[in-house]
Amino acid sequence: xxxxxxxxxxxxxxxxxxxxxxxxxxxxxxxxxxxxxxxxxxxxxxxxxxxxxxxxxxxxxxxxxxxxxxxxxxxxxxxxxxxxxxxxxxxxxxxxxxxxxxxxxxxxxxxxxxxxxxxxxxxxxxxxxxxxxxxxxxxxx
Amino acid sequence: xxxxxxxxxxxxxxxxxxxxxxxxxxxxxxxxxxxxxxxxxxxxxxxxxxxxxxxxxxxxxxxxxxxxxxxxxxxxxxxxxxxxxxxxxxxxxxxxxxxxxxxxxxxxxxxxxxxxxxxxxxxxxxxxx
Numbered sequence: 001x002x003x004x005x006x007x008x009x010x011x012x013x014x015x016x017x018x019x020x021x022x023x024x025x026x027x028x029x030x031x032x033x034x035x036x037x038x039x040x041x042x043x044x045x046x047x048x049x050x051x052x053x054x055x056x057x058x059x060x061x062x063x064x065x066x067x068x069x070x071x072x073x074x075x076x077x078x079x080x081x082x083x084x085x086x087x088x089x090x091x092x093x094x095x096x097x098x099x100x101x102x103x104x105x106x107x108x109x110x111x112x113x114x115x116x117x118x119x120x121x122x123x124x125x126x127x128x129x130x131x132x133x134x135x136x137x138x139x140x141x
Numbered sequence: 142x143x144x145x146x147x148x149x150x151x152x153x154x155x156x157x158x159x160x161x162x163x164x165x166x167x168x169x170x171x172x173x174x175x176x177x178x179x180x181x182x183x184x185x186x187x188x189x190x191x192x193x194x195x196x197x198x199x200x201x202x203x204x205x206x207x208x209x210x211x212x213x214x215x216x217x218x219x220x221x222x223x224x225x226x227x228x229x230x231x232x233x234x235x236x237x238x239x240x241x242x243x244x245x246x247x248x249x250x251x252x253x254x255x256x257x258x259x260x261x262x263x264x265x266x267x268x269x270x
Binding site for chain 1: 154158230232252
């Protein structure tokens, strides 16, 4: 199946965001793996596009990303306490950059749409990062 | 002269990241205040304890009204501000720059980029004062 513009843009953004924020290299996986008990965050958005971006990250990988983002050792308490916040910020950045790259004329609004919507596009991507898995689920109108 | 900086971002991780970047770069910052929502931002800007503001466009409670209030309060107190955002839309960038922002820093950004922008903005603000 040919890759869509959204799929390509999302993958490019994941590589860029992980590298800039966490100095982490990501390798895209050919299929979506089942995950145990990941750190799970999501961002609802509206504006030019309406949708939801969900990130699931293995606990170990999420912790490593948090430590890298904050510039602390893995054993530092802040790496643990800020893990969900770091993953949430990553999701926020990915959603904002993706939506405004697809439709640069409309501002990104990180809030749930006022009216109900049906996803026209659903994209799943998974990456190997920090010896763990990061999975993205994007639903968008 | 060292400046008192206000970091306004709803992400505690991002606030910690910025504070660490400032420490690493040795920027002339005497104190880092933090705001996690628009109301805290307004209160701190109006307190006049801040010399420089770094504000995210998607701060909790931020809408057109609170943005206008914050910008107006910052201008009244002669506080320069740098805008951060994951929003690359033309409209958001234009609005920020037209409202008087020193610069618009698109997320994600690296520590060197943040520090270079902050250093320039702080130097400019200092020269104006």
